[in-house]
Amino acid sequence: xxxxxxxxxxxxxxxxxxxxxxxxxxxxxxxxxxxxxxxxxxxxxxxxxxxxxxxxxxxxxxxxxxxxxxxxxxxxxxxxxxxxxxxxxxxxxxxxxxxxxxxxxxxxxxxxxxxxxxxxxxxxxxxxxxxxxxxxxxxxxxxxxxxxxxxxxxxxxxxxxxxxxxxxxxxxxxxxxxxxxxxxxxxxxxxxxxxxxxxxxxxxxxxxxxxxxxxxxxxxxxxxxxxxxxxxxxxxxxxxxxxxxxxxxxxxxxxxxxxxxxxxxxxxxxxxxxxxxxxxxxxxxxxxxxxxxxxxxxxxxxxxxxxxxxxxxxxxxxxxxxxxxxxxxxxxxxxxxxxxxxxxxxxxxxxxxxxx
Numbered sequence: 254x255x256x257x258x259x260x261x262x263x264x265x266x267x268x269x270x271x272x273x274x275x276x277x278x279x280x281x282x283x284x285x286x287x288x289x290x291x292x293x294x295x296x297x298x299x300x301x302x303x304x305x306x307x308x309x310x311x312x313x314x315x316x317x318x319x320x321x322x323x324x325x326x327x328x329x330x331x332x333x334x335x336x337x338x339x340x341x342x343x344x345x346x347x348x349x350x351x352x353x354x355x356x357x358x359x360x361x362x363x364x365x366x367x368x369x370x371x372x373x374x375x376x377x378x379x380x381x382x383x384x385x386x387x388x389x390x391x392x393x394x395x396x397x398x399x400x401x402x403x404x405x406x407x408x409x410x411x412x413x414x415x416x417x418x419x420x421x422x423x424x425x426x427x428x429x430x431x432x433x434x435x436x437x438x439x440x441x442x443x444x445x446x447x448x449x450x451x452x453x454x455x456x457x458x459x460x461x462x463x464x465x466x467x468x469x470x471x472x473x474x475x476x477x478x479x480x481x482x483x484x485x486x487x488x489x490x491x492x493x494x495x496x497x498x499x500x501x502x503x504x505x506x507x508x509x510x511x512x513x514x515x516x517x518x519x520x521x522x523x524x525x526x527x528x529x530x531x532x533x534x535x536x537x538x539x540x541x542x543x544x545x546x547x548x549x550x551x552x553x554x555x556x557x558x559x560x561x562x563x564x565x566x567x568x569x570x571x572x573x574x575x576x577x578x579x580x581x582x583x584x585x586x587x588x589x590x591x592x593x594x595x596x597x598x599x600x601x602x603x604x605x606x607x608x609x
Contacts, residue, residue: 265510268513273533278576281576285564292485302482302485308391313445313503314449315446316447318449350385382435413447417447425496429441445499448503464511478501539586541605
């Protein structure tokens with residue numbers, strides 16, 4: 254794979270489809286708000302922890318592909334592409350949120366005030382922090398990553414193995430995400446992006462290491478999953494300050510690349526592959542609009558006087574409900590995304606992100 258620069262990396266493509274499904278699933282699990290669910294249900298707790306932070310996959314994929322495509326890097330083209338496919342849809346979806354989710358609050362504020370919250374200052378703060386809609390916290394951080402693209406291009410020419418290993422240590426010991434502070438998120442996910450670059454740069458070496466030590470990699474992933482899971486039920490474990498959630502997803506990502514590596518050397522037209530390929534192709538539009546669907550569906554539960562379901566303390570019922578929410582949210586997101594694409598044609602990428 255290393256010498257085939259222009260070849261589409263099928264394993265990465267599939268993992269993008271997996272990532273968007275799990276991101277939507279994590280938000281569907283979040284609909285069920287009873288604080289006793291984690292304590293009462295190992296099943297719900299497992300699903301909650303496993304689905305959490307699949308955004309890490311998106312960051313790893315972005316870093317991986319950046320490294321893969323450095324041979325054709327052009328600063329002007331790079332910035333223009335990110336502006337069209339990331340910044341523009343971020344702005345358009347944000348405008349929708351301001352009008353439909355925050356209008357009442359904003360309408361009670363003055364347009365401008367130097368001493369108190371105003372429409373201008375509130376909108377500016379939301380845009381800079383991504384707090385206007387749950388998934389949008391990611392956008393200010395990743396935009397900063399894209400802005401330092403030329404610096405990352407410079408680093409891509411260096412050997413990144415040591416930097417990647419140090420980055421893994423850094424994210425476990427010193428940082429964890431803060432979804433209201435883009436620069437703190439950058440300190441956490443910036444190194445993750447670098448790890449994605451390192452994985453691509455040393456792909457064959459890493460795949461061989463996994464092959465030779467597969468059981469150890471699986472056990473390490475199990476440890477990274479088991480320890481945070483145990484945090485929830487055992488007090489004073491002694492290592493609560495370690496942030497293993499992102500490392501867990503990095504190891505899972507590497508294992509997934511290993512098991513899916515065979516996809517890179519053959520034509521793929523099976524139904525399962527086609528499904529995940531389609532989800533990957535439409536992943537950006539789904540990312541931008543799915544939470545709007547989740548909030549709408551949640552509101553409909555209350556309109557039909559069955560909103561009490563989201564307060565259940567039955568883990569099995571909540572798990573089944575979250576899966577049902579997932580299926581319905583994905584279907585509605587796909588329908589709406591395709592409708593927008595049908596109406597606006599090539600300009601749809603400015604509204605909800607580009608199709609692959």
